[in-house]
Amino acid sequence: MLVVTVVVALGLGRFSVPLPHVIEVLASRMLPDGVISGHGVTDTERTVVELIRLPRVLLAVLVGGGLGSSGAALQATFRNPLVSPDIIGVSAGASLGGALALLLGLDSLFLVGGAFAFGLAALGLLFVLTLGRTGAPMLMVVLGGVVIGSFFSALVGLVQYFADPYTTLPAIVFWLLGSLATATFTKVGVAVVPIVVGSIVLLLLRWRLNVLSLGDEEASSLGLRPNPLRWVVLVSCALVIAGAVAVSGVVGWVGLVIPHLARMWVGPDHRVLLPISFLLGAIYLVIIDTVARTASAGEIPLGVLTALIGAPVFFLLLRRNRDRIWDRA
Numbered sequence: 001m002l003v004v005t006v007v008v009a010l011g012l013g014r015f016s017v018p019l020p021h022v023i024e025v026l027a028s029r030m031l032p033d034g035v036i037s038g039h040g041v042t043d044t045e046r047t048v049v050e051l052i053r054l055p056r057v058l059l060a061v062l063v064g065g066g067l068g069s070s071g072a073a074l075q076a077t078f079r080n081p082l083v084s085p086d087i088i089g090v091s092a093g094a095s096l097g098g099a100l101a102l103l104l105g106l107d108s109l110f111l112v113g114g115a116f117a118f119g120l121a122a123l124g125l126l127f128v129l130t131l132g133r134t135g136a137p138m139l140m141v142v143l144g145g146v147v148i149g150s151f152f153s154a155l156v157g158l159v160q161y162f163a164d165p166y167t168t169l170p171a172i173v174f175w176l177l178g179s180l181a182t183a184t185f186t187k188v189g190v191a192v193v194p195i196v197v198g199s200i201v202l203l204l205l206r207w208r209l210n211v212l213s214l215g216d217e218e219a220s221s222l223g224l225r226p227n228p229l230r231w232v233v234l235v236s237c238a239l240v241i242a243g244a245v246a247v248s249g250v251v252g253w254v255g256l257v258i259p260h261l262a263r264m265w266v267g268p269d270h271r272v273l274l275p276i277s278f279l280l281g282a283i284y285l286v287i288i289d290t291v292a293r294t295a296s297a298g299e300i301p302l303g304v305l306t307a308l309i310g311a312p313v314f315f316l317l318l319r320r321n322r323d324r325i326w327d328r329a
Contacts, residue, residue, distance in 0.1 A: 005283050006061065009290045010053050017045045025049045056183035059191060060289045061282040063180075063248045064258075066195040066240040068281020069274050071255025072262065073202045076209040076270055077233050078142065085255040088141070089148035090238045093122025094245035095176055096152045099159040102172045108182065111175075112190050112246045119242030122148050123235065141234070177301030178249040180289050187247045194243030201236040202274055205229070209270040251302045253310030254281055260317050 007026070011017045021041045028041075029050070067085055074083045085091060097118030101111040129144040156176070163169040202209075208229060211219045216226045244251070262277040285302070288309070292300040 002061070002279050002283050002286075005286050006057055009057050009060075009286050010049050012290055012294055013048070013053065014294065015044070015048055017049055021045050022049055055185045055188050056180045056289065056293075057286055058188050059180050059183045059247055060286045062188070062191050062195045063244040063251060064254055064285025064288075065278040065282035066199055066244050067251065067254040068258035068262070068277040068279075068284070069199050069202055070237040070240045071281075072259035072270070072273055072277040073205075073209060073233050074237055074255070075259055076213045077230055079213055079215070081260065082256070084252075085237060085241045086149065086252065088126060088145040088234060088238065088241075089122045089152065090119045090241045091245055091250055092149040092152035092156070093125075094119035094242050095250055096155050096159070098175055098246065098249065099156050099172050102175060103159050103163050103168055105168075108184075108187070112187065115246035116190075116194065116242045118152070119245060120238065122152060123238040123242075126234075127231070141230075174301060175249045176303075178251040178303035178306070179292075179299060179301055180248055181293070181299050183247070191243045191247040194239040198236040198239035198243070199278060202233065202240075205233060205236075206270040206274045209233070209274075210268075213268075213270075248302065251285070251306055253306045253314070254285060257310045257314050257317075258284060260314070264317070 007019060007022055010026075011019050011022045024041050025046050026049075070085050071083075074085060074087065075081055077083075078087070094115040097114035097116070098111050100118075101114040104110075106114070125148050126141065126144045129148070130140045160169060160172055163172055208224060211222050211224055212226060212229060212233075219226045219229075258281040259273070259277050262273055262280050265280075266272045266276050285306075288302060288305050292302055292305055
């Protein structure tokens with residue numbers, strides 16, 4: 001499904017490219033010279049597919065898949081189906097880094113680096129805030145994440161207040177709403193490291209998440225150390241979220257809705273749930289991004305579309321499956 005979605009998305013847009021030509025362009029790059037002639041593909045079609053749409057679709061795959069799998073991991077860690085990647089404050093921290101880069105007029109490299117650095121800084125503050133706390137560690141993490149997220153959101157508002165309302169402010173607002181319009185292979189290279197590394201760590205811990213979701217006492221009796229394991233999961237999710245926000249801005253609802261869809265499909269076993277969440281998140285964001293760039297003459301922010309679609313879908317899921325969507329876990 002993901003491969004078909006990617007190929008179709010590469011052909012759709014203001015300049016339409018036939019699907020056979022898209023396949024020829026991709027095959028000519030993956031196969032040895034001479035196997036695929038590609039004589040029926042024009043230079044314009046090749047440029048549109050390779051240089052304009054391919055990096056954007058790859059970023060959508062990475063961001064959507066990373067947010068989907070991290071959302072599923074966080075829901076298991078907190079044992080709460082309403083937890084999303086925004087809960088630990090990393091998204092707000094990354095938003096501040098990107099907004100500061102835009103306010104100072106820095107290039108895209110500093111924007112990506114600033115968003116990533118401030119996202120990890122938010123996680124560091126969360127660790128310092130909850131260090132040495134006893135009693136209800138998950139409650140402390142949630143409250144700490146809310147406080148840190150609110151603090152960084154306030155700083156983002158301060159940055160917007162000082163921004164030029166005719167030039168800088170629109171750029172900051174559009175970036176905060178989420179977009180892949182400026183996707184390049186450089187950004188793909190920047191995003192692939194934290195998202196892939198964080199996702200691989202989560203996949204390696206997927207059976208431990210099954211045990212962790214049973215509760216601390218059960219996990220301890222089975223030989224796991226719950227608190228260190230939670231922090232490994234949180235750091236991995238923070239890498240994924242910071243890498244995603246750094247290249248796409250804030251894209252909400254993906255990490256909340258996609259794990260529920262995957263859980264309804266394959267059940268609560270995280271050995272299957274995490275990879276399915278990654279694939280479903282990738283498919284979902286590729287489709288949303290294709291709609292964002294083709295539905296109108298202008299670019300529709302991703303965050304707007306994911307909220308418009310995600311909120312009603314999540315409401316329907318809760319209404320139809322409120323008795324079994326999480327009880328099966």
